[in-house]
Amino acid sequence: MADADQTRLLALIELPAMLVEADQVTFANGAALALLGGHIVGENVRIALRAPDAVALIARPDGGHARISGLSVPGSIWDMTCHVLDGGTRLVTLQDMSVQVSVARSHADFVANASHELRTPLAAILGYVETLADAKAGEDRQTRERFLGIIRREAQRMQALVEDLMSLSRIEAIKHESPSDPVDIVAVAREIANEIGEIAAVTVTSNCDRAIVGGDRNQLAQVIRNLVDNAIKYGKPDGDVAISIEASETGWLLLNVRDEGEGIAPEHLPRLTERFYRADASRSRALGGTGLGLAIVKHIVERHRGRIDISSRQGRGTTVSIMLPLQKTT
Numbered sequence: 001m002a003d004a005d006q007t008r009l010l011a012l013i014e015l016p017a018m019l020v021e022a023d024q025v026t027f028a029n030g031a032a033l034a035l036l037g038g039h040i041v042g043e044n045v046r047i048a049l050r051a052p053d054a055v056a057l058i059a060r061p062d063g064g065h066a067r068i069s070g071l072s073v074p075g076s077i078w079d080m081t082c083h084v085l086d087g088g089t090r091l092v093t094l095q096d097m098s099v100q101v102s103v104a105r106s107h108a109d110f111v112a113n114a115s116h117e118l119r120t121p122l123a124a125i126l127g128y129v130e131t132l133a134d135a136k137a138g139e140d141r142q143t144r145e146r147f148l149g150i151i152r153r154e155a156q157r158m159q160a161l162v163e164d165l166m167s168l169s170r171i172e173a174i175k176h177e178s179p180s181d182p183v184d185i186v187a188v189a190r191e192i193a194n195e196i197g198e199i200a201a202v203t204v205t206s207n208c209d210r211a212i213v214g215g216d217r218n219q220l221a222q223v224i225r226n227l228v229d230n231a232i233k234y235g236k237p238d239g240d241v242a243i244s245i246e247a248s249e250t251g252w253l254l255l256n257v258r259d260e261g262e263g264i265a266p267e268h269l270p271r272l273t274e275r276f277y278r279a280d281a282s283r284s285r286a287l288g289g290t291g292l293g294l295a296i297v298k299h300i301v302e303r304h305r306g307r308i309d310i311s312s313r314q315g316r317g318t319t320v321s322i323m324l325p326l327q328k329t330t
Helices: 004-012 030-036 045-049 052-059 098-133 135-139 141-173 185-196 217-234 266-271 281-286 293-303
Strands: 017-021 024-028 064-069 077-084 090-096 181-184 202-206 212-215 241-247 252-258 307-313 317-325
Touching: 004 017, 004 024, 017 030, 024 030, 024 045, 045 052, 052 064, 052 077, 098 141, 141 293, 181 185, 181 217, 185 202, 185 217, 185 241, 185 252, 212 217, 212 317, 217 241, 217 252, 217 293, 217 317, 266 307, 293 307, 293 317
Parallel strands: 202 241
Antiparallel strands: 017 024, 017 090, 064 077, 077 090, 181 212, 241 252, 252 317, 307 317
């Protein structure tokens, strides 16, 4: 049986830990009981763990280390270590790696997606440059102007993507720093509406003259500008873009940006703020979208302790709602 000193020590550690003797769990600390259930003590290890890879590791003569999937909930990933103690007792410890693995996979996917998004316009630029290098194509003025126009558009697409990548990187680098400068969202929204007025009709309505939130003015302006740009791109041609601002007595500000476009199918809505996710990839690229606009919005809103919600009805348009805490006045 496990001695008292061993069990007292294991009870103090935060990692799930168990002692296994003769294929039976003889002790489990609080973390292991919370993870696997109080019933595991006294159970056969096969019933307690219900994970063939974990059982196989414990059965090894010299113990060892393995990565186990789905031990607690589907999709969870655990690093499991088995040490053989005096008398053949097995000390089993578990470390949850789910978050680290998820982050690593997310970073790998991000790099792969960014590389793909940059490679596509770069391939077009190189192809048209090589064609222009041909004497016959270069001498044809109409062909040369058409190809140069395509090269310019693809280069601008790359530039926009690089700028969004850098913006996202800067936001993530300071995401744990809560900004607190007073920012009047009504003034910012009206300023952006005036800037864009020559391109599209943007209206601003508000239930107050000023709505002050604690934040970073440049980033909050970027949120509104990104949402208005999206509404113009995907809204109805010549349709209105409406910004509404409501300061509530509960201490929250609600900002809505609504377009009159075709709307978005319900299955796409939960993923729209993911990096590089597009409901209509070909249309987005044709309109110059980088696939990062809403991801940037989400990161900025979360840095400002706010929330984002997207609602849409096909054929009726889309509304993006941002909730931000109002700054308390003294």
